[in-house]
Amino acid sequence: MHIVVMTIRDNRPAAATRKDESLRATGREAVIGLLRAADLLGRRLGGATGCEAISPPQYNVLRILRGAGDAGLPTLEIGNRMIEQAPGITRLLDRLEARSLVRRERCLRDRRQVLCYITPQGLELLSRLDPSIDAVGDDLRSSLTGDEARALVLLLGRVSSALAT
C-alpha cells in the first residue's frame, strides 16, 4: 500500500533544533486535527443516535453487548472495552435496563459477577440505527480514495498503539 504524502520543501536545510521544532509542530497539528475530526464525527454520531434518544456511550454499550451475543458480558468487562470507569457503567446500564434494552442477572458460577445481555428490543433499536451510522462512515470516507481510507485506518492504529502505553 502506498501512503499519500504531502510534499513539503524546506528552503533552508536547518539545524537539528529547527528540524525538531518542525516535527513538533506537525505533532501539534496532528493533535488538533485528530481532536477536531473526532469531535465532528462524534457530533454526527450523536445526531444519529439522538434520534433514538440514546447517548453515544449507551450506543457503544449496546454494540458491545450485541457483539458478545448470547454469552453476555460481566459489567466491568463492558467497562474495559469502553475505556470508561466502573461506577459510571453501572448507572449507564441502569438507564438501559430501565428502558428494557439490556437485561442483567447474577452469574451462577461466580456470584460476584452480574452478566449483561442485550434484549430483543435492544437489538431492534440497533438495527434501526445501523443505517444512520453507516451513513456517517460513508460521509467520512466520501472525501478519500479507497487507498487513502485504508492508509488513514493504518495510521490511526499506529497512533492508538503509541498513545495506549
Next chain:
Amino acid sequence: MHIVVMTIRDNRPAAATRKDESLRATGREAVIGLLRAADLLGRRLGGATGCEAISPPQYNVLRILRGAGDAGLPTLEIGNRMIEQAPGITRLLDRLEARSLVRRERCLRDRRQVLCYITPQGLELLSRLDPSIDAVGDDLRSSLTGDEARALVLLLGRVSSALAT
C-alpha cells in the same frame, strides 16, 4: 406493549453490494479507529491538564484567549472557535473567572458584548502546561515517520471537511 419491527432487508444487487460492502467496512473501521485514537488522546491531554485541575475544554478556551492577545474576544466568538456551542461557554468562563484565569468586561463600543481576556495567572498556568501538551504530541508522533505524520494531518483535514458539511 411490544412493537415488533421487521429487520431491514438489503435489496441491492449482489454484484454492486460486495464492493460497496468492502468500502463501507473501511468506513466503519475509520470511524472506530478515529474515535479510539481521539479517546486515547483526550485521556492523555486530560491527564496533563488535570495536573492543573482544569478540563480540556477549559484549556482550550485559555489557548484561544492567549492567541487573541490584548484585544480579547467576545464570549460567543470563543464558542465559535471551539467546536462547542454557545450557552455552555458562559458557565465555563464563570469557572475560569472564579479562579482568576480569565477576566471579563463589557465592551464599551457595543455594550451587548462581553470581552474576555486571559489574565497573567492564566498565561502562567498555560506556560506550565505547554511542555506536557507538547509531550503528548511527541508521543502521538513517535510511531510515525515525518512523512506519515504529515499524511495523517492531511487526511484528517479532508475527513473534517467532509464531516463539517
Next chain:
DNA sequence: TAACGATAGTCGTTATAACGAATATTTCGG
C-alpha cells in the same frame, strides 16, 4: 423620538458523564 426586530449574553432545568470514597458480596490463596 419611539417602536421594532436582531444580536449578545445570562440563567434556568434536565440528563449525562467522570471521578473518588466507601461498602457488601464472593472467590481464592496460604
Next chain:
DNA sequence: CCGAAATATTCGTTATAACGACTATCGTTA
C-alpha cells in the same frame, strides 16, 4: 479457616451538553 483480592454497587461531587426563556443592547425605521 482467615485474610487478600476481585466484582459490583451506592453515594456524593463536579463538569459537560442541550434546550428554552429571559434581559439588555444595538441598529434601523417609521
